[in-house]
Amino acid sequence: MSQREENLGQYMARRGISRRTFLKFCTVMGSTMALSPAQAAEMAETMAKATRQSVIWLSFQECTGCTESITRSHNPTLESLIFDFISLDYHHTLQAAAGDAAEHAREEAMKKHKGKYVVVVDGSIPMGENAHYSTIAGITNEQMLRDTAKDCFAIVTVGTCAAFGGIPAARPNPTGAVAVSDIIKDKPIINVSGCPPMPQVMTGTLSHILTFGAIPELDHLGRPIAFFGETIHDRCYRRPFYEKGQFAKSFDDEGARKGWCLYEVGCKGPTTYNACANLKWNGADTFPVQSGHGCLGCSEPNFWDQAGGFYAPLSVGDWGSHEVLAGAVVAGAAVGAAAAVAGRSKQKSAHEEKKS
Numbered sequence: 001m002s003q004r005e006e007n008l009g010q011y012m013a014r015r016g017i018s019r020r021t022f023l024k025f026c027t028v029m030g031s032t033m034a035l036s037p038a039q040a041a042e043m044a045e046t047m048a049k050a051t052r053q054s055v056i057w058l059s060f061q062e063c064t065g066c067t068e069s070i071t072r073s074h075n076p077t078l079e080s081l082i083f084d085f086i087s088l089d090y091h092h093t094l095q096a097a098a099g100d101a102a103e104h105a106r107e108e109a110m111k112k113h114k115g116k117y118v119v120v121v122d123g124s125i126p127m128g129e130n131a132h133y134s135t136i137a138g139i140t141n142e143q144m145l146r147d148t149a150k151d152c153f154a155i156v157t158v159g160t161c162a163a164f165g166g167i168p169a170a171r172p173n174p175t176g177a178v179a180v181s182d183i184i185k186d187k188p189i190i191n192v193s194g195c196p197p198m199p200q201v202m203t204g205t206l207s208h209i210l211t212f213g214a215i216p217e218l219d220h221l222g223r224p225i226a227f228f229g230e231t232i233h234d235r236c237y238r239r240p241f242y243e244k245g246q247f248a249k250s251f252d253d254e255g256a257r258k259g260w261c262l263y264e265v266g267c268k269g270p271t272t273y274n275a276c277a278n279l280k281w282n283g284a285d286t287f288p289v290q291s292g293h294g295c296l297g298c299s300e301p302n303f304w305d306q307a308g309g310f311y312a313p314l315s316v317g318d319w320g321s322h323e324v325l326a327g328a329v330v331a332g333a334a335v336g337a338a339a340a341v342a343g344r345s346k347q348k349s350a351h352e353e354k355k356s
Helices: 008-014 019-032 039-049 065-070 078-085 099-112 128-133 141-149 160-164 199-212 239-243 323-355
Strands: 053-059 086-091 118-122 154-158 189-192
Touching (some): 008 039, 019 039, 019 199, 039 199, 053 099, 053 141, 118 141, 118 160, 189 199
Parallel strands (some): 053 118, 118 154
């Protein structure tokens, strides 16, 4: 049996990875993907029988931030993702091959794994007469995407540029940039949005495909519900201040120093779906709101062109209809005001009683 044909269980045993270590990995990944603890053993059993997943990674109009993000993945690490769980057959930034050899590797992977390989795309795609703004080996991004996606199993877009057009598609969109889903209509597409996307979400999504050989449950924007099922606001530790109507008015006022809600300085957490508040960044150490800056909403479509800019409070119409959100802000402010009035009345009564 060739090393390329062996399953993951055989491969890991040859690499000295114990079943206990592998079970621990599956438990971590299962928890990340909102699977029950009982499914960890089943996950390990399924993955052990799987052969290495062929992945072709295409980078188009992007800043390499998505690759930078995944190289900082902790569970699994980049090394285990590439060498133990997938076969990364083509990646402009990470592959050693260049020129004709690189394109030959992509074509060979497509031929050998026809119907089974996964295409990962980061970056938007320029279209029409502007298609030549971005080419690889003399091939436009659009043509390379169409050719590579033709016989794939599924496409995973990483980053808001590939998922929704992102910054290259921001007004006035000089290259006519579009998302992958604007071009490919006949293949399953999993959108892992974010600018950049969270490393755990990228590796978790690939691990789900490897484990179950299927597409994870997706939301209405094609994003994995396990990671995009709740808003930043839902899990934010500043939420109690929001409920009390306690909002920072600037980034250096007393409320900001006390950790109050950043809604009024532009936080887009209430309308942004992502796992930042619970998975966090930098080895689960922190996330932007915890560092004192409001959420920019980077995992949502058109986040760069949002009305009012990054530091304007959300309002009805900015991101669609958010009457519930607006009502919550008013209610929160009212609760805060009522509490303040009640507190002052109580202090006044106590003071008058003391005087008498």
